[in-house]
Amino acid sequence: MTRILCLWLPNWPIQRLRRARPELNGRPVALVANSPRGGQVAACSNAAAGQGVHIGMPVAEAQALVRELALVPHEPPADRRALEKLAEACEKFTPWIALEESVEPESLLLDISNLDHLWGSEQDLAAQVEEFFTRRRYRVRLAVADTLSQAWALAHFGSEPASAGGEEAKDCNLPFAISDLPVEALRIPRDTAALIRQLGIQTVAELQSLPREDLASRFGDALLRRLDQFTGAAREVLLPHRGLAALKAACALDEPTADCAMLMHVLAHLVERLTRQLVARDQGAVQLMCVLGSATGRAMPLQIGLVEPSANPRQLLELIELHLETVRLAGEIDRIEIHAAVVGRLSQRQGDLFADRWPADPHQFAVLVNRLSSRLGHEQVLRAELRPSAVPERAVRYVATTQQKDRETRRQGDKEMSRRLRSPCLPLSLSPCLLSPKPLLLHSQPQSLEVVCIAPDGPPQFVWLEGRRQRITHCAGPERIETLWWRGPSVRRDYYRIDTQSGSHLWIFRRLTDARWFLHGEFA
Amino acid sequence: MGAMSETFDFAHGDRRSRLVDELRRQVGRWEASIPHDETTFSSGTAGLDRLLPGGSLRYGMLAEWLSGLARSGAATLSLLAAREACRPGGVLVVIDRQQMFYPPAAAAWGIDLNRLIIVRPRSARDELWAAVQALHSPAVAALWAMIDRLDARAFRRLQLAAEAGRTLGLLLRPACIRCQPSWADVRLEVSPLSVVRRPLHWHHGPRTTDHGRFVQVRVLRIRNGRAGNCTKLQIDDTAHTVQEVKEGYRLSAIGYQPSLLVDNRQPIA
Numbered sequence: 001m002t003r004i005l006c007l008w009l010p011n012w013p014i015q016r017l018r019r020a021r022p023e024l025n026g027r028p029v030a031l032v033a034n035s036p037r038g039g040q041v042a043a044c045s046n047a048a049a050g051q052g053v054h055i056g057m058p059v060a061e062a063q064a065l066v067r068e069l070a071l072v073p074h075e076p077p078a079d080r081r082a083l084e085k086l087a088e089a090c091e092k093f094t095p096w097i098a099l100e101e102s103v104e105p106e107s108l109l110l111d112i113s114n115l116d117h118l119w120g121s122e123q124d125l126a127a128q129v130e131e132f133f134t135r136r137r138y139r140v141r142l143a144v145a146d147t148l149s150q151a152w153a154l155a156h157f158g159s160e161p162a163s164a165g166g167e168e169a170k171d172c173n174l175p176f177a178i179s180d181l182p183v184e185a186l187r188i189p190r191d192t193a194a195l196i197r198q199l200g201i202q203t204v205a206e207l208q209s210l211p212r213e214d215l216a217s218r219f220g221d222a223l224l225r226r227l228d229q230f231t232g233a234a235r236e237v238l239l240p241h242r243g244l245a246a247l248k249a250a251c252a253l254d255e256p257t258a259d260c261a262m263l264m265h266v267l268a269h270l271v272e273r274l275t276r277q278l279v280a281r282d283q284g285a286v287q288l289m290c291v292l293g294s295a296t297g298r299a300m301p302l303q304i305g306l307v308e309p310s311a312n313p314r315q316l317l318e319l320i321e322l323h324l325e326t327v328r329l330a331g332e333i334d335r336i337e338i339h340a341a342v343v344g345r346l347s348q349r350q351g352d353l354f355a356d357r358w359p360a361d362p363h364q365f366a367v368l369v370n371r372l373s374s375r376l377g378h379e380q381v382l383r384a385e386l387r388p389s390a391v392p393e394r395a396v397r398y399v400a401t402t403q404q405k406d407r408e409t410r411r412q413g414d415k416e417m418s419r420r421l422r423s424p425c426l427p428l429s430l431s432p433c434l435l436s437p438k439p440l441l442l443h444s445q446p447q448s449l450e451v452v453c454i455a456p457d458g459p460p461q462f463v464w465l466e467g468r469r470q471r472i473t474h475c476a477g478p479e480r481i482e483t484l485w486w487r488g489p490s491v492r493r494d495y496y497r498i499d500t501q502s503g504s505h506l507w508i509f510r511r512l513t514d515a516r517w518f519l520h521g522e523f524a
Numbered sequence: 525m526g527a528m529s530e531t532f533d534f535a536h537g538d539r540r541s542r543l544v545d546e547l548r549r550q551v552g553r554w555e556a557s558i559p560h561d562e563t564t565f566s567s568g569t570a571g572l573d574r575l576l577p578g579g580s581l582r583y584g585m586l587a588e589w590l591s592g593l594a595r596s597g598a599a600t601l602s603l604l605a606a607r608e609a610c611r612p613g614g615v616l617v618v619i620d621r622q623q624m625f626y627p628p629a630a631a632a633w634g635i636d637l638n639r640l641i642i643v644r645p646r647s648a649r650d651e652l653w654a655a656v657q658a659l660h661s662p663a664v665a666a667l668w669a670m671i672d673r674l675d676a677r678a679f680r681r682l683q684l685a686a687e688a689g690r691t692l693g694l695l696l697r698p699a700c701i702r703c704q705p706s707w708a709d710v711r712l713e714v715s716p717l718s719v720v721r722r723p724l725h726w727h728h729g730p731r732t733t734d735h736g737r738f739v740q741v742r743v744l745r746i747r748n749g750r751a752g753n754c755t756k757l758q759i760d761d762t763a764h765t766v767q768e769v770k771e772g773y774r775l776s777a778i779g780y781q782p783s784l785l786v787d788n789r790q791p792i793a
Contacts, residue, residue: 364661364662364663365615365661365663367661367663368615368657368658368661368663368664369641371657372641372643372654372657372658375650375653375654376643376644376645376646376650376654380643380644380645380646381641381642381643381644382641382642382643382644383637383638383640383641383642384627384628384637384640384642385637386627386628386631386637392626392628395628396626396627396628398642401641436762437629437632437761437762438626438628438629438632439626439629440599440600440603440625440626440629440630440633441595441599441624441625441626442624442625442626442629443624444623444624466593473718497761499737500594501718502593502594503592503594503596503715503716503717503718504593504594504595504716505594505596505597505716505737521626522595522624523597523600523737523761524591524595524596524597524598524599524600
């Protein structure tokens with residue numbers, strides 16, 4: 001079971017400053033950041049805060065309040081570097097340590113899963129970590145929980161010493177103490193939290209009791225993501241502060257060449273080397289970059305995206321070959337480099353001995369999409385999502401099948417989240433576009449059409465198609481489609497379904513702004 | 525036959541017609557030499573099933589749907605077949621070089637957009653390549669493609685890929701290729717029918733009631749079967765249903781002027 005220890009160093013910039021400049025001890029201190037409106041207080045000591053100084057206050061005002069206030073320039077990069085050094089020092093407790101995901105981090109996150117036997121117990125380990133910092137005169141708050149989000153929330157807003165989850169809490173949803181934390185514990189922006197509080201919602205539990213759809217429409221998906229991370233419905237990856245070596249393989253050719261067979265031979269060796277590195281880390285490439293350096297000095301990058309992580313050299317080489325077929329070499333190549341730009345954890349597959357055809361192996365689907373995308377381009381292999389719009393061309397959105405969202409979904413491994421993300425944005429029954437029949441073939445750009453009507457705003461009688469006048473034998477409509485002015489360019493159309501004497505079933509519309517007719521689709 | 529009459533109760537017409545349909549399907553299967561372990565499925569329309577070899581579609585076969593300039597209803601009927609092929613699982617791949625395929629309409633006809641991939645190749649060469657790849661993939665249940673030109677070699681590649689991947693290939697093609705050789709298992713021609721509607725006179729303007737579309741599907745070529753059979757179907761775009769034409773409609777092939785031939789003052793029986 002995953003256990004995360006969150007270590008918060010409150011007011012970290014001031015703490016670092018006091019250690020770096022001991023002469024400031026005992027004096028009220030404020031860190032000054034430059035802004036377009038002049039110097040502002042970015043952080044201040046407790047002594048200064050006690051006298052009325054607060055973050056965001058103009059420096060002149062702070063100086064007026066506290067006469068002996070020491071002003072020091074705010075240096076976020078230096079704060080980060082110092083925190084990273086502390087993270088390195090903490091590697092004696094656990095090898096997997098990350099900095100809080102923030103522009104100005106103040107917390108360290110330690111993955112202490114399955115380390116009990118080395119330190120006696122979880123509590124002993126937490127006590128030793130705390131002692132390590134207090135001995136160095138740092139003020140810290142610690143919390144241990146099952147998820148990163150809960151640990152962070154308890155460290156910042158919980159009571160000391162804080163610990164949640166563990167074996168004893170396996171069966172319950174969320175301990176009362178956790179869900180009773182304030183909404184700021186969700187790591188949401190300050191303005192979002194302020195807005196939620198204005199609505200009278202104070203705690204996470206109160207927020208959870210609201211319908212998810214309403215929360216998404218009011219505050220966006222970011223809030224739902226944080227909420228899911230807090231409850232453990234969505235997994236959050238702890239990225240270690242110490243980056244691993246880049247996954248790459250390169251080769252310089254003695255003789256420049258434009259021979260594709262020769263290049264593929266070299267690429268096969270490079271891919272083999274790269275996949276060995278990937279397998280050693282139990283990872284697969286999700287995005288592969290292949291850079292072909294020409295003798296003229298120009299480099300030609302090839303980007304290969306995959307639907308699922310792969311460390312199969314044959315598959316990767318085939319995708320590079322498919323991509324290479326579609327490009328023209330800039331000249332003779334003298335240097336080749338490949339590296340895995342994005343990687344993911346390899347999934348284990350086990351074949352069935354007596355498998356039915358369906359459900360098909362999802363890996364086969366990934367192989368097909370990878371092949372198609374490599375040769376045709378990612379933007380040519382698409383999925384369709386329904387959008388809540390009555391305007392036909394805006395009622396669907398195309399997304400590349402290899403888009404990042406799917407990969408994230410798979411990595412999270414959360415079935416509920418996966419179902420929600422994979423389903424179209426809009427349920428079919430609610431799509432305003434499908435309230436009336438729509439044609440299977442739709443022109444991406446409506447085509448201008450010549451139509452004869454007897455009444456000025458009446459239904460069409462005749463239509464010119466391919467230079468011939470055709471009588472309209474059947475007409476259904478009008479169906480008026482109008483958009484609201486705040487949804488982009490205004491659309492005002494009267495749609496008709498018509499049958500012509502030649503047997504065509506067309507979808508045409510009259511633009512109400514200028515009474516011109518257009519052919520938009522065919523009921524084919 | 526007498527024994528059969530004793531065994532089955534033919535009191536109800538529905539039951540009798542179902543039995544006849546089933547027997548016809550079995551005979552069709554024997555004639556078409558379809559292996560028993562092959563998974564077959566309906567085309568989505570009973571009238572259309574009767575035209576098909578063995579009375580059903582099967583994975584690994586290629587079906588051509590021909591339509592004229594009017595593009596009568598071939599796309600809708602073939603998409604229904606694709607929907608049936610994808611029902612047990614698998615993905616539907618749509619090759620859409622013209623970029624005209626409209627997914628919301630397909631969704632209304634029952635296509636699951638979560639299992640739909642739209643491929644938009646830029647050239648005819650890429651179009652053929654993508655079709656072969658999709659047919660060859662075990663993850664794909666059906667391929668739906670509007671392909672105008674296919675030489676014999678390319679057609680043979682498609683057929684081999686469909687057989688290897690056990691994928692249903694649905695090719696929408698123009699009627700002008702009617703006389704060209706085909707590697708498909710079945711070649712169907714879909715042509716529009718004109719319906720005489722009542723009761724308004726034509727000078728009052730076009731009709732504003734909705735009866736759906738009427739099409740005739742004719743078998744031009746079929747492997748191990750009889751060509752020339754046809755059926756008349758009514759496509760209702762509002763209810764999203766396709767059914768055989770019922771009594772009460774006066775249908776004629778397009779080209780006639782129904783309003784000139786029929787006295788609209790007479791009620792239609």
